Amino acid sequence: MAGARIEALGGDDPVTLGPYRLLGRLASGGMGRIYLARAGGRDLVAVKTLLAEGRVADTDRRRFAREVAVAQRVDSAYTARVRDADPDAERPWMAIDYIAAPPLSELVRSCGVLPASAVRWIAAGTAQALVTLHGVGIVHRDVKPQNVLLPLDGPRVIDFGISHASDLTLTGLTLGTIAFTSPEQARGEESTAASDVYSLGATLFLLATGRAPYRADGDTLRLLARVQRGELDLTGLPKELVATIRPCLAVQPRHRPTPAELLARFREQQAGLPMTTSGTRWLPPRWTALIDAYANQGQEWAGGRPPGGPSHAPTVTQRTRAVPKPPPTLVYSPQRQARADRDRTRREMAALAQLAERQRAEREQSEREEAERLARVRAERAEREERERAEAARRESARRESARREAARLEAERAARVRADRERADRERAEQERAARQRAEHERAQRAARART
Known part of the structure; x- marks a missing residue:
C-alpha cells in the first residue's frame, strides 16, 4: 500500500502547462491525460489536458471548455475545486485541487468489501456531494467507483468530464462505466439527477459485495443490454443494506429516492449516536491504512520529495523484496501505446454506436x-x-x-x-220505443173494450 502510482513523463508529455510544472502522470486514457503538478510553494494540483496528434479538434475543444465551465460552477468541500484553466491554449488544460486519497475502486480491489455501517457512511457523503451538484443544476452522469475519492474526512466526487454534455450518446460510455450507468442513459435517453442516484446505488453495491449489480459473462454488449433493461443480479447484497441500495436501483427514475432523502435516511439511522465525519470510526483498518498511505505520500510530495523517490515509511513490499531490476525496453514507445489506446477506445465506441443505432x-x-x-x-x-x-x-x-x-x-x-x-244504446232506445208503443196499443185496446162494454 504505497499510495498513488505516478508514471514518469514521456517524450510526448509537456514539461509545463500554464504556470504549472508537471511532476508525472496520474492517469492516462484514450482521450485525455492527468498530471501531478506544482505551481510554486507546496501546493499540488492535478492538471487535466486533452490528447491530440497535432491540432486539437474544435469539437474536443468545445467539449473541454464546457467541462471547465461546469466544474468552475462547483465550489464545495465534497468535490475537487478548480484552481485555474485555459481551454483556449494550444493544448487545453484545467488545474484542480490534488486530493491525496485512493478511489473507491482501488480500495475495494486492494482491501475488500465494507460492512453495512461503512457503506451507509460513504452513501451519505456521496449523497451530500450530489445534493451540492444538483443544487447548482449539474448532473454528473458518470458517478462510479473510479470517480469517488475517499480521504478520511469523507468522499470527494471528481471528474465532470461528461456533465452537462447535451450531445452525449452511447459513444460516450466506456467499458468501465457501463456497469454503473443508469438504464435510461445506457439507452441513449436524457440523463437526470435520478440517473446519478442509480449510479450511486451501483457503486454502493460494489462496496458491499465486491462486484457490479449485473451478471458478468465477459460480453460487453450483453452487459450493456442488461443495463438498458435493468436486469439486476443482487445476489450477496446484505439484508441490512437492501433498504438503502435497492431503491436507488429502481428501473423507473421516478421510483428512486433523491440524494437529500438518502442523506436524511442516514442521519435518521444514526440518531442518538455520536456524530463524526472521520472515517476512522466507520472504515475497517485495511481501508484506513491505504487512505493513510495516500495522505502521507501527498504530504511528502508537498514537502518536496519527488514522485517515485524513496518514502520515509517503507511499504511491506519494500521491506521484504529486493529492489527490482530496471524494466526491459518497451517494444512500443509511449506515443505508440497512446495511439493504440486511442484506437482501442475508438473501436469500443464504434461498437457501442452500432449497437445504439441498431437498438x-x-x-x-x-x-x-x-x-x-x-x-x-x-x-x-x-x-x-x-x-x-x-x-x-x-x-x-x-x-x-x-x-x-x-x-x-x-x-x-x-x-x-x-x-x-x-x-x-240504439238498441235499448229502440226496445224502449217498441215497449212504449206496445203499452200504448194495449191501453187503447183496453179503453176500446171498456167503451164497448
Whole structure:
C-alpha cells in the first residue's frame, strides 16, 4: 500500500502547462491525460489536458471548455475545486485541487468489501456531494467507483468530464462505466439527477459485495443490454443494506429516492449516536491504512520529495523484496501505446454506436408497430361504436313503430267500444220505443173494450 502510482513523463508529455510544472502522470486514457503538478510553494494540483496528434479538434475543444465551465460552477468541500484553466491554449488544460486519497475502486480491489455501517457512511457523503451538484443544476452522469475519492474526512466526487454534455450518446460510455450507468442513459435517453442516484446505488453495491449489480459473462454488449433493461443480479447484497441500495436501483427514475432523502435516511439511522465525519470510526483498518498511505505520500510530495523517490515509511513490499531490476525496453514507445489506446477506445465506441443505432432502429420499428396497432384499435373501436349506434337507432325505430302500432290498436279498440256502446244504446232506445208503443196499443185496446162494454 504505497499510495498513488505516478508514471514518469514521456517524450510526448509537456514539461509545463500554464504556470504549472508537471511532476508525472496520474492517469492516462484514450482521450485525455492527468498530471501531478506544482505551481510554486507546496501546493499540488492535478492538471487535466486533452490528447491530440497535432491540432486539437474544435469539437474536443468545445467539449473541454464546457467541462471547465461546469466544474468552475462547483465550489464545495465534497468535490475537487478548480484552481485555474485555459481551454483556449494550444493544448487545453484545467488545474484542480490534488486530493491525496485512493478511489473507491482501488480500495475495494486492494482491501475488500465494507460492512453495512461503512457503506451507509460513504452513501451519505456521496449523497451530500450530489445534493451540492444538483443544487447548482449539474448532473454528473458518470458517478462510479473510479470517480469517488475517499480521504478520511469523507468522499470527494471528481471528474465532470461528461456533465452537462447535451450531445452525449452511447459513444460516450466506456467499458468501465457501463456497469454503473443508469438504464435510461445506457439507452441513449436524457440523463437526470435520478440517473446519478442509480449510479450511486451501483457503486454502493460494489462496496458491499465486491462486484457490479449485473451478471458478468465477459460480453460487453450483453452487459450493456442488461443495463438498458435493468436486469439486476443482487445476489450477496446484505439484508441490512437492501433498504438503502435497492431503491436507488429502481428501473423507473421516478421510483428512486433523491440524494437529500438518502442523506436524511442516514442521519435518521444514526440518531442518538455520536456524530463524526472521520472515517476512522466507520472504515475497517485495511481501508484506513491505504487512505493513510495516500495522505502521507501527498504530504511528502508537498514537502518536496519527488514522485517515485524513496518514502520515509517503507511499504511491506519494500521491506521484504529486493529492489527490482530496471524494466526491459518497451517494444512500443509511449506515443505508440497512446495511439493504440486511442484506437482501442475508438473501436469500443464504434461498437457501442452500432449497437445504439441498431437498438434505435428496433425502438423506432417497435414504435411504428405500436402506432399501427393503436390505429387499428381506434379504427375497430370506431367501427364498433358505429355498429352500436346503428343498432341503437334500429332498436329505437322498432320501439317507435311498436309504440305506434300499439297506439293504433288501442285507438281501434276504443273506437270499437264506442261503436258497440252506441249500437247498444240504439238498441235499448229502440226496445224502449217498441215497449212504449206496445203499452200504448194495449191501453187503447183496453179503453176500446171498456167503451164497448
